[in-house]
Amino acid sequence: MDLNQKRRSIPGNLAFSSHLLNSRKKGSNWSQITHPISENLSYLEYSFCLSESEDVIISSINEEGFYFLHCWKGTFTLAFENGEEKTINPFHNAIIFDGFTRVIKLKLKKEINYKFCIIGFNKPATSAKELLYSSYYRFKVAYCEQIRCTTFMYLGKQNLRLLDKINILSRMSKEGIASELIMEGLIYEILGLKMQQMLNSINSKQLDNGTLTCRDIEQIQDVSSYIKKNPSLDYTIKFLCTKTGLSPAKLQEGFKKMHNKTAINFIRNIRLEKSAELMEKTDMNISQIVYSIGLTSRSYFSKIFKKRYNCSPKYFREQYKSLISKNSLMEV
Numbered sequence: 001m002d003l004n005q006k007r008r009s010i011p012g013n014l015a016f017s018s019h020l021l022n023s024r025k026k027g028s029n030w031s032q033i034t035h036p037i038s039e040n041l042s043y044l045e046y047s048f049c050l051s052e053s054e055d056v057i058i059s060s061i062n063e064e065g066f067y068f069l070h071c072w073k074g075t076f077t078l079a080f081e082n083g084e085e086k087t088i089n090p091f092h093n094a095i096i097f098d099g100f101t102r103v104i105k106l107k108l109k110k111e112i113n114y115k116f117c118i119i120g121f122n123k124p125a126t127s128a129k130e131l132l133y134s135s136y137y138r139f140k141v142a143y144c145e146q147i148r149c150t151t152f153m154y155l156g157k158q159n160l161r162l163l164d165k166i167n168i169l170s171r172m173s174k175e176g177i178a179s180e181l182i183m184e185g186l187i188y189e190i191l192g193l194k195m196q197q198m199l200n201s202i203n204s205k206q207l208d209n210g211t212l213t214c215r216d217i218e219q220i221q222d223v224s225s226y227i228k229k230n231p232s233l234d235y236t237i238k239f240l241c242t243k244t245g246l247s248p249a250k251l252q253e254g255f256k257k258m259h260n261k262t263a264i265n266f267i268r269n270i271r272l273e274k275s276a277e278l279m280e281k282t283d284m285n286i287s288q289i290v291y292s293i294g295l296t297s298r299s300y301f302s303k304i305f306k307k308r309y310n311c312s313p314k315y316f317r318e319q320y321k322s323l324i325s326k327n328s329l330m331e332v
Helices: 003-008 018-026 135-144 162-172 175-203 214-227 236-242 248-259 263-281 286-292 300-309 313-331
Strands: 014-016 027-036 042-051 054-058 065-071 076-080 085-088 092-096 106-108 112-123 152-156
Touching: 027 286, 042 175, 065 135, 065 175, 065 214, 085 092, 092 135, 112 135, 112 162, 112 175, 135 175, 152 175, 162 175, 162 214, 162 248, 214 236, 214 248, 214 263, 236 248, 236 263, 248 263, 263 286, 263 300, 263 313, 286 313, 300 313
Parallel strands: none
Antiparallel strands: 014 054, 027 042, 042 112, 054 106, 065 092, 065 112, 076 085, 076 106, 092 152
């Protein structure tokens, strides 16, 4: 069985032409992630540079489905059978409803560094009665009642909150049932945010990224990742501005648009998430954890932790250990 046939056998996945599969021989820096999540959800991520231009065909292996495409690097064109073409630029994404398994081409140019992902959300293979209660059917009705046509694409402006969720999905571990459940939740959140963007646009409430450029967005992405990896550093707005090359106003605008938080609140949130992780996975005492996440006051830490998790750090750890103990006894 060749790779293309193998991929077609995965329930709920997308069918790609053999062109992209064979393009691996014609390009460099090739990276590919193919991950079926459930019967009708799949995630594909590609990163490469082609030595020859290629037209890649994408289509649902079921009778209908949605494709969500997000571009991190490079610019590509989507070409439809009716001759219509749409360009996808970096940090933009699009969602397409394909009602008749029509051919949609992804036009890729040579010597361009591409990085993009495609989420497949296909019609489940189920009875007509069960279909009426499926998340796919509810999404389709809510989405397609806005515009009645068989092949519909919505592009929209850059959406930094959406970008943040896509980045989380891309970077997370994709092994094990727990990861698959988290991925499924993130994908539904991404689809919901894209639908909300479309509805806002139709109702003249289009979200605006203000004065942020693509470079600004990339800097906000990078510094957000840096903070997540290094929560213990003594961050100041001046430090963040120096690291990103952004003004304080643009820095705060970027964090508000991407994370719905100020830069300081984002840092505080990351530190609290790290503290909870350390309580679950290490034997460090509370004071050690406080210092390891860049804080110096245990009383202040306890205050903000309780506000976030609605319990004290001590109670949080005790409940977690109790839960682990009960699960161990059940397994025995």
